Amino acid sequence: MTNPSPNRPLSVVLAGGGSAGHVSPLLAVAAKLRALVPDAKLLAVGSASGLETRLVPAAGLELALIDRVPMPRRPNADALKFPMRMRRAIADSRRILREARADVVFGVGGFICTPMYLAAHRAGIPIVIHEANLRPGLANRLGARYTGTIGTAFEQTALRGSVWVGMPMRAEVADLDRAAARPAARQALGLDPGKTTLVVTGGSLGAVRINEALSRSLPALAESGIQVLHITGAGKSLKDQAGNLLRAPGYHQVEYVDGMELAYAAADLMVCRAGAGTVSEVAATGTPAVFVPLPVGNGEQALNAGTLVRHGAALAVADKDFSADWIAANLLPLLRDEPRLIAMGDAAGRHGIRDAALKMAELVVGAAR
Structure with a gap:
């Protein structure tokens, strides 16, 4: 030695x-x-x-x-x-x-x-x-x-x-005060500071299932007045039939965010995979979340999400069930329920380690x- x-x-x-x-x-x-x-x-x-x-x-x-x-x-x-x-x-x-x-x-x-x-x-x-x-x-x-x-x-x-x-x-995530950082974070990400905000990410590599379900939900999200920051993943930008970036009212897409503390601060609710890092950061920052665990490997992502789900800090939906219909039936009502979102965030924060x-x-x- x-x-x-x-x-x-x-x-x-x-x-x-x-x-x-x-x-x-x-x-x-x-x-x-x-x-x-x-x-x-x-x-x-x-x-x-x-x-x-x-x-x-x-x-x-x-x-x-x-x-x-x-x-x-x-x-x-x-x-x-x-x-x-x-x-x-x-x-x-x-x-x-x-x-x-x-x-x-x-x-x-x-x-x-x-x-x-x-x-x-x-x-x-x-x-x-x-x-x-x-x-x-x-x-x-x-x-x-x-x-x-x-x-x-x-x-x-x-x-x-x-x-x-x-x-x-990173200290920028571990020490984040979401409420204090929210106005500046939304401004930095090109978002409306006053609108209810959904942040969707499949991680650094993206998630095809999540991206496809969200793209089919854009009309309903736009009609609800909710703005969306969609982090599609490297090389996974959503495009229309003409090859242009997909557009909709209140919809903002980027492939990657350097500094996820901005996304946590901006979000009223986050849809994401349940990798260990993401689950831990959601808890540490007190961010309400809907987890869509990756359905491959040894099932570790569903296990990772379990504690926050059991304590009311997050929801979990199987990858095969995450669809435009699920978003309409479950996600949109949740985004309109501010007291529940606050309670979820508080529960997440109680289980975070910084x-x-x-x-x-x-x-x-x-x-x-």
């Missing part, structure tokens, strides 16, 4: 990437590490195909790349190549750790973390893990064999030796020392 030398700065390698759900908590912890140990050397490790290639440098953090090696789910050509590709990724990970003179590895899960955990374990470097989902992913289940320093976003997450810390998130990034940064520093 390595120990930081008193003659050089603490060196932390932060592993994870792909979607914003992995990159955002990684960057939140990195920011708190900078605050705790200003001279620390931080290096993020991701893949060339993930959002980290844009978000990590934008945060002023150095990024190293290794190949993303998904675990094959069936016998095919990829399965035959998997052992060789994994050995190469582990070798690349060991080289990165050696060159960084890493004192500790912090991982948030995903394909990038598997070789990084294995390389760190073989090199005797302490590992710290954050698990975002209620049902742990494969990489973090593997990494948990090699460390007892694990933080989880959800209290019910079952990982041996873990502690419940919440979801690390200091998880600091807790994880303290675990990282403690493991290194």
Whole structure:
């Protein structure tokens, strides 16, 4: 096991990437590490195909790349190549750790973390893990064999030796006062400050089902006088038959919002997937929500949403049931019910955790020392 030398700065390698759900908590912890140990050397490790290639440098953090090696789910050509590709990724990970003179590895899960955990374990470097989902992913289940320093976003997450810390998130989200920020947020997003506002997002990659259902609901939403901010996802703009961006009264669409705190502040109600980061941010900001869990994987999104739904802070609807008819029967009445929206927001806020990034940064520093 390595120990930081008193003659050089603490060196932390932060592993994870792909979607914003992995990159955002990684960057939140990195920011708190900078605050705790200003001279620390931080290096993020991701893949060339993930959002980290844009978000990590934008945060002023150095990024190293290794190949993303998904675990094959069936016998095919990829399965035959998997052992060789994994050995190469582990070798690349060991080289990165050696060159960084890493004192500790912090991982948030995903394909990038598997070789990084294995390389760190073989090199005797302490590992710290954050698990975002209620049902742990494969990489973090593997990494948990090699460390007892694990933080989880959800209290019910079952990982041996873990502690419940919440979801690390950017200070702009964690410290958000929605009511105070609402006028400026709506102005920044080009919205009418005085209109009831629905924010719809399928996450950074978008959600076809959500986008299609909303597009069919635009006449009813326009007739109701409700304005909509629709965050369609990268490359998923809605267009009319002439190829122009879809337009309707009160309807505003963008592919991506840099700074989701603006969207939370602007929203009277949010429709969204139930990724762990989104569920945690909805709670921390006290935003009423309708969750449409992604119907693939191991069902973790429906589990993620469960606590807020049970406590009246949110609604959940199955992806297959989210339609223009469901919006007319359920969403429009909810948007007109201001007391219920206020009660939902209050309930969400009571289940939010705002200091998880600091807790994880303290675990990282403690493991290194």
